[in-house]
Amino acid sequence: xxxxxxxxxxxxxxxxxxxxxxxxxxxxxxxxxxxxxxxxxxxxxxxxxxxxxxxxxxxxxxxxxxxxxxxxxxxxxxxxxxxxxxxxxxxxxxxxxxxxxxxxxxxxxxxxxxxxxxxxxxxxxxxxxxxxxxxxxxxxxxxxxxxxxxxxxxxxxxxxxxxxxxxxxxxxxxxxxxxxxxxxxxxxxxxxxxxxxxxxxxxxxxxxxxxxxxxxxxxxxxxxxxxxxxxxxxxxxxxxxxxxxxxxxxxxxxxxxxxxxxxxxxxxxxxxxxxxxxxxxxxxxxxxxxxxxxxxxxxxxxxxxxxxxxxxxxxxxxxxxxxxxxxxxxxxxxxxxxxxxxxxxxxxxxxxxxxxxxxxxxxxxxxxxxxxxxxxxxxxxxx
Amino acid sequence: xxxxxxxxxxxxxxxxxxxxxxxxxxxxxxxxxxxxxxxxxxxxxxxxxxxxxxxxxxxxxxxxxxxxxxxxxxxxxxxxxxxxxxxxxxxxxxxxxxxxxxxxxxxxxxxxxxxxxxxxxxxxxxxxxxxxxxxxxxxxxxxxxxxxxxxxxxxxxx
Ligand SMILES: [Zn+2]
Numbered sequence: 185x186x187x188x189x190x191x192x193x194x195x196x197x198x199x200x201x202x203x204x205x206x207x208x209x210x211x212x213x214x215x216x217x218x219x220x221x222x223x224x225x226x227x228x229x230x231x232x233x234x235x236x237x238x239x240x241x242x243x244x245x246x247x248x249x250x251x252x253x254x255x256x257x258x259x260x261x262x263x264x265x266x267x268x269x270x271x272x273x274x275x276x277x278x279x280x281x282x283x284x285x286x287x288x289x290x291x292x293x294x295x296x297x298x299x300x301x302x303x304x305x306x307x308x309x310x311x312x313x314x315x316x317x318x319x320x321x322x323x324x325x326x327x328x329x330x331x332x333x334x335x336x337x338x339x340x341x342x343x344x345x346x347x348x349x350x351x352x353x354x355x356x357x358x359x360x361x362x363x364x365x366x367x368x369x370x371x372x373x374x375x376x377x378x379x380x381x382x383x384x385x386x387x388x389x390x391x392x393x394x395x396x397x398x399x400x401x402x403x404x405x406x407x408x409x410x411x412x413x414x415x416x417x418x419x420x421x422x423x424x425x426x427x428x429x430x431x432x433x434x435x436x437x438x439x440x441x442x443x444x445x446x447x448x449x450x451x452x453x454x455x456x457x458x459x460x461x462x463x464x465x466x467x468x469x470x471x472x473x474x475x476x477x478x479x480x481x482x483x484x485x486x487x488x489x490x491x492x493x494x495x496x497x498x499x500x501x502x503x504x505x506x507x508x509x510x511x512x513x514x515x516x517x518x519x520x521x522x523x524x525x526x527x528x529x530x531x532x533x534x535x536x537x538x539x540x541x542x543x544x545x546x547x548x549x550x551x552x553x554x555x556x557x558x559x560x561x562x563x564x565x566x567x
Numbered sequence: 568x569x570x571x572x573x574x575x576x577x578x579x580x581x582x583x584x585x586x587x588x589x590x591x592x593x594x595x596x597x598x599x600x601x602x603x604x605x606x607x608x609x610x611x612x613x614x615x616x617x618x619x620x621x622x623x624x625x626x627x628x629x630x631x632x633x634x635x636x637x638x639x640x641x642x643x644x645x646x647x648x649x650x651x652x653x654x655x656x657x658x659x660x661x662x663x664x665x666x667x668x669x670x671x672x673x674x675x676x677x678x679x680x681x682x683x684x685x686x687x688x689x690x691x692x693x694x695x696x697x698x699x700x701x702x703x704x705x706x707x708x709x710x711x712x713x714x715x716x717x718x719x720x721x722x723x724x725x
Contacts, residue, residue, distance in 0.1 A: 323663055325585075325649065
């Protein structure tokens with residue numbers, strides 16, 4: 185057996201810009217601000233950075249970022265695929281590079297201008313990274329349309345209802361209402377608002393969809409041996425995984441034998457295999473929430489409940505603070521900011537440092553996941 | 568086959584609906600559709616059907632394939648009803664119903680398409696309230712632009 189990744193690396197710093205529907209600066213400037221802030225948070229000089237990891241649909245490349253922030257000689261750089269499915273893979277790749285001696289200080293980041301910039305589904309001139317010929321002519325145009333198909337099938341098979349999806353939207357909104365940085369900080373959600381909101385793609389309504397946001401985030405990963413020198417309580421990268429299931433097809437995963445067991449299931453098997461604890465020991469979860477139905481699907485995939493039980497799991501305040509599994513405690517993509525899931529990573533770090541605006545008392549373990557429905561990735565963090 | 572989007576047409580009720588952009592593996596599907604035949608790629612060695620089309624059989628790794636004709640009957644596996652904001656041509660016909668159909672002759676093969684009242688009817692020609700998972704459907708063919716035909720789906724019991 186070779187080296188193990190378990191607890192070999194820590195997240196030493198996090199940084200972010202403001203989140204807004206519109207920010208004046210470029211994606212590159214926002215990326216640099218978030219990275220500089222994360223290095224400052226870690227107390228590590230930019231000249232020490234020798235590794236970068238990002239994920240696709242990132243317009244800012246490591247060459248420009250390294251030059252702008254004053255990084256040193258870079259000996260590792262990686263880019264994970266599948267947009268929002270790659271968020272956690274960035275940290276996984278840095279941890280692997282650091283554990284194997286390829287680098288010592290890694291930076292991962294995400295910068296987006298989705299609030300004020302173009303939405304990819306509008307682009308009719310470029311073939312999108314989906315099997316577009318089989319879906320787009322029929323008007324399956326947006327991710328919401330693609331996920332709506334799975335959501336409808338899930339409701340049909342397991343009796344999930346819009347109330348279950350509302351439980352997800354509400355938990356995220358309630359946490360955002362506690363987080364001054366969240367776009368929905370001062371915007372409470374009610375069941376009536378949810379049930380009477382406009383459709384985006386039935387069965388998904390407005391509040392089942394994430395926010396379109398401008399903003400950037402970054403985190404700094406170093407070897408665990410450096411933990412005692414760090415400014416903050418270190419957050420250990422305990423277990424990592426990526427997941428691309430057999431016979432999987434992009435976000436329109438309608439063609440496998442069992443489309444409702446998506447990439448989460450594959451990532452989860454690997455994630456738990458490497459971990460010293462199981463789903464029942466997770467104190468708080470940051471689960472990718474581009475759309476509300478991804479939460480019950482992920483709860484099943486990551487083993488918090490059985491197959492078909494994800495919707496029922498959301499009942500009785502299970503996802504709220506004090507519930508069985510507090511969810512997306514910064515507000516997540518649905519209510520803090522949709523920055524392709526990177527805010528879920530930084531919120532996981534805040535929980536384990538004890539500095540969340542919706543702190544789970546004594547939180548010591550956190551699951552963070554990347555986009556479900558697409559090839560994905562996940563992290564188990566512990567303090 | 569070009570990988571860039573074919574120009575949208577400016578004629579008829581489908582003005583500027585997106586046309587399929589076939590790749591090398593998918594091109595025969597669209598060529599058969601233009602002849603009003605619904606065909607699915609199958610392995611010439613082991614016979615397994617596969618969709619979407621691809622160069623190699625995932626069961627036996629043979630690169631030889633055939634295109635097997637389907638009866639065109641199936642059942643609604645799931646569906647979605649998109650509302651604006653959408654691309655203009657779709658917004659003009661929204662809300663419309665997109666179904667994923669499980670083929671009767673090949674239950675593991677599922678095809679996305681529009682549920683319509685008649686082969687050349689508008690995308691919104693079936694009331695979404697009448698759609699059910701499990702509903703029996705049959706294929707129809709619609710010439711969306713000169714020389715470009717897409718399969719569509721009609722309820723067996725309208
Ligand atoms: Zn074969």
